[in-house]
Amino acid sequence: MRPTILLYNPISTSPGKQRLPLSLLAIAAVITDDYDIEFIDGNLIDDPATAIIARAQATKAKLLGCTVMAGPQLHQAVDVCRRVKAALPDLQIVWGGYFPTQHTDVTLRSDYVDYVIQGQGEAPFRRLVDTLHHGGALSDVPSLGYVNGGPHVNPRAPLVPLEKLPWYPYERIDVPRYVGANYLGSRVLSHHSSFGCPFACNFCAVVSFVNQRWLAESADRGGAVVTHLQDRYQIDGLEFHDMDFFVSESRAAAIADRLIGKGINWWALGRVDTLMGYSDATFEKLARSGAKMIFMGAESGDADTLERMNKGGQSSPELTLAIVERMKYYGIVPELSFVLGSPPDPAADIDQTIQFIRKIKRVNPATELILYIYTPVPQEDSLLLAEATKLGFRFPETLEAWVDDTWSQFALRRNPGTPWFRSSSRQRVRDFEAVINAYYPTVTDMRLRGGMRQLLAALSGWRYRLEFYRWPYELKALQRLVHYRRPETTGF
Numbered sequence: 001m002r003p004t005i006l007l008y009n010p011i012s013t014s015p016g017k018q019r020l021p022l023s024l025l026a027i028a029a030v031i032t033d034d035y036d037i038e039f040i041d042g043n044l045i046d047d048p049a050t051a052i053i054a055r056a057q058a059t060k061a062k063l064l065g066c067t068v069m070a071g072p073q074l075h076q077a078v079d080v081c082r083r084v085k086a087a088l089p090d091l092q093i094v095w096g097g098y099f100p101t102q103h104t105d106v107t108l109r110s111d112y113v114d115y116v117i118q119g120q121g122e123a124p125f126r127r128l129v130d131t132l133h134h135g136g137a138l139s140d141v142p143s144l145g146y147v148n149g150g151p152h153v154n155p156r157a158p159l160v161p162l163e164k165l166p167w168y169p170y171e172r173i174d175v176p177r178y179v180g181a182n183y184l185g186s187r188v189l190s191h192h193s194s195f196g197c198p199f200a201c202n203f204c205a206v207v208s209f210v211n212q213r214w215l216a217e218s219a220d221r222g223g224a225v226v227t228h229l230q231d232r233y234q235i236d237g238l239e240f241h242d243m244d245f246f247v248s249e250s251r252a253a254a255i256a257d258r259l260i261g262k263g264i265n266w267w268a269l270g271r272v273d274t275l276m277g278y279s280d281a282t283f284e285k286l287a288r289s290g291a292k293m294i295f296m297g298a299e300s301g302d303a304d305t306l307e308r309m310n311k312g313g314q315s316s317p318e319l320t321l322a323i324v325e326r327m328k329y330y331g332i333v334p335e336l337s338f339v340l341g342s343p344p345d346p347a348a349d350i351d352q353t354i355q356f357i358r359k360i361k362r363v364n365p366a367t368e369l370i371l372y373i374y375t376p377v378p379q380e381d382s383l384l385l386a387e388a389t390k391l392g393f394r395f396p397e398t399l400e401a402w403v404d405d406t407w408s409q410f411a412l413r414r415n416p417g418t419p420w421f422r423s424s425s426r427q428r429v430r431d432f433e434a435v436i437n438a439y440y441p442t443v444t445d446m447r448l449r450g451g452m453r454q455l456l457a458a459l460s461g462w463r464y465r466l467e468f469y470r471w472p473y474e475l476k477a478l479q480r481l482v483h484y485r486r487p488e489t490t491g492f
């Protein structure tokens, strides 16, 4: 009999908005030939702990793998893993993904997580699974964190090119339950066509993850996956969840070639400077292939702040203005995220960025905005983290502290409660957000129909013109009434 491995995806989104659990599909792909796999998804069921306990008892599984991002996922993962461990102390639990990679010691200090796998998971996971089932030394499992007297982490495994990894075992999960509807289409799925990012922005969690490497699937393989998803699940929309889809222009153009004529609208993430370097011919192709919206980190309207963030490349506020203009020409919506309120002078940073955003909207009113508030991520040599530490910032030291109310807010990057950040500054960002979103309602919210859009724009006009953003209660009430969805709560 083949051993069973249980894989658990903690809840990460609201019901009906679940994404394919790509992280777990990726690690499942490398063991599926030799092990049976069962997926338990907190986005699909109410009580994952009970389900895991029942399936572990029925299958005699020895290992539970769990993927964890900071935020709601961590919240559920802590509760569920604690309960599972109490019921089944012999079931080994391994965490992987962003949170345990960044906070390995804290994770291992809990008494319910046995192992952490840092960074790219496929090769180390295979090795761990084999070691636990067929013998071997934990010290030989690369990228593995485990308790050995104290927390111990083995050296990282070399990254494996995606081209050498097997396709995701879609047939092992109920894919139709993940087909969603949004502004891209009525049958939307997701794919991950490259791993990593060559830059080292010092507010970004991806850096400690991949150390400035970028490993991409070929256009042939990417195109074949999309064709499969369309033939099998009739998709008309696709989200590429890559950390940076557009690093290589020739690859992006070649993928676009393969998407032209398929009737699929797509979304992906890239950098302003990279995309400004693309030729008109490539842009033309992207537009024709169905690129509907491209997410880019604009981060700040201030060149010095961009410098402090170590944005790298050619990043500048002028280039951001240029890309929104360029994308307007091609009919592709720019989705810009900003990281506001970074030290040392958060209030000044916020004011400057608000002025900049107003300029952007004048150039291209369709631009989508995502306004995050700076929250540090662990990263060696990060100037921002060093400044934050000087101002009294410390990460929590236990998983329990991570999931308390204050730190849960921190992880969502909307109300971080960081020592340098006054709540009046946070309020200013949120008030401005309410006004600008009313004045220029987002195109991604399908519930906002013509009349309501006009009403919101009319009501917010005087505030926007006079730059008076305080106490926008009437707008917030109306937005609540239409269940206005902030893009960052439905995106990433």
Ligand code: B12
Pocket: 009, 011, 012, 013, 018, 019, 020, 021, 022, 023, 024, 026, 027, 065, 066, 067, 068, 069, 070, 071, 072, 073, 074, 094, 095, 096, 097, 098, 099, 117, 119, 120, 121, 122, 125, 192, 204, 205, 206, 241, 242, 243, 244, 377, 411, 412, 413, 488, 489, 490, 491, 492
């Ligand atoms: C898809 C996605 C989501 C989906 C959730 C998908 C799901 N699991 O259900 C949605 C849209 C819901 C989401 C929400 C959020 N997300 Co998100 N999300 C992503 C995104 C774009 C892709 C992740 C992915 O699937 N990658 C593809 C897979 C194959 O790669 P992977 O996850 O890295 O997995 C590999 C390894 O990590 C490892 N691994 C992962 N899990 C496991 C488990 C085990 C057992 C093992 C052994 C290995 C392992 O092996 C895998 C294969 O190599 C990333 C950015 C990115 N491109 O990485 C952000 C990202 C992870 N999200 C992030 C954030 C901040 C959020 C939000 C908090 C945003 C917000 N403000 O609301 C929310 C809330 C999260 C929550 N609710 O808990 C940040 C995390 C930052 C941080 N400090 O850790 C990221 C990095 C984006 C960013 N650059 O800031 N997100």
